[in-house]
Amino acid sequence: MWRGLARQLGPALRLVLVATLVLGVLYPGVVWGVSRLPGLVDRAEGSVLDGPVASSSLIGIDPVPADPAADPWFHLRPSASAPDSATADLGPADPSTSGGSNLATTAEDLVTAVAERRAVVAGREGVAPAEVPDDAVTASASGLDPDISPEYAALQVPRVARVTGLPESEVRALVAEATSGRALGVLGEPTVNTSELNAGLVATRPGLR
Numbered sequence: 001m002w003r004g005l006a007r008q009l010g011p012a013l014r015l016v017l018v019a020t021l022v023l024g025v026l027y028p029g030v031v032w033g034v035s036r037l038p039g040l041v042d043r044a045e046g047s048v049l050d051g052p053v054a055s056s057s058l059i060g061i062d063p064v065p066a067d068p069a070a071d072p073w074f075h076l077r078p079s080a081s082a083p084d085s086a087t088a089d090l091g092p093a094d095p096s097t098s099g100g101s102n103l104a105t106t107a108e109d110l111v112t113a114v115a116e117r118r119a120v121v122a123g124r125e126g127v128a129p130a131e132v133p134d135d136a137v138t139a140s141a142s143g144l145d146p147d148i149s150p151e152y153a154a155l156q157v158p159r160v161a162r163v164t165g166l167p168e169s170e171v172r173a174l175v176a177e178a179t180s181g182r183a184l185g186v187l188g189e190p191t192v193n194t195s196e197l198n199a200g201l202v203a204t205r206p207g208l209r
Contacts, residue, residue, distance in 0.1 A: 057195045060146030071124065072163040072201065072208050074156050076194040077135055078117050079143035100141045114138065125155050147191035150179060164205050174200045 063073035080101035103110040117137040122129040133151040153175045161168040178197040181190050202208050 057146060057193055060144050060194060063198060068124075070163050072160060072205070074148075074153060074160060074192075074194050074197045074201070075124075076148055077145055077152075078113075078137065078139045080139045098142050098144050100139060100143060121155075125159055127155065131155065146193050146195040147180075148194055150175070150190050150192055153179075153192040153194075153197070160201070164201065164208065166204065170204070174204070 060076045062076055062079070065071040065073060080099060101110060101113075114137045118129045118132050121132045121136045125132075133149055133155065135149045136152045136155070154172075157168055157171050157175065160166070161171045164171070174197060175192055177200060178193045179190055180193065182188050
């Protein structure tokens with residue numbers, strides 16, 4: 001009886017040891033190694049940005065200036081979850097809320113919101129409403145998109161330079177560092193990551209709040 005039990009337990013124990021080695025050591029080790037490859041580290045580690053406030057380059061949170069009249073930040077696209085589109089706080093301030101408006105382009109509510117947003121952005125940047133890019137007044141599907149167009153970033157450069165005291169050339173250099181080209185060189189459009197851009201501003205001007 002005991003001999004038969006030993007014959008059964010032996011293969012079972014060997015299978016447990018092999019499975020532990022393969023699935024508990026080798027496989028996690030391979031996955032970890034793959035995650036260290038260039039281009040995958042940020043995805044594996046959550047794309048955490050250095051700075052006084054923990055943030056991610058994949059999540060857009062619109063900064064709320066302490067003094068709207070002296071706003072030093074680059075702002076991202078509007079969010080359908082923003083409490084009031086007629087205020088300067090257009091983008092997502094709470095990343096726990098995500099989603100689009102699901103309104104058609106002909107919806108009266110959307111047309112009104114876009115007009116209000118255009119007026120707010122034009123007033124904030126000191127330009128004519130016609131100079132405001134479309135992505136500055138239209139929300140992304142998630143409402144948490146950190147990327148804006150180079151045109152929208154360029155529109156904000158003079159204000160950011162004026163408020164921070166940085167030369168416009170230095171601010172434009174920060175924009176260039178946060179700019180990504182088309183995927184594979186042909187897909188999509190160039191984008192500017194506002195999370196990375198504002199983190200760059202804080203690194204340059206640590207006192208910014």
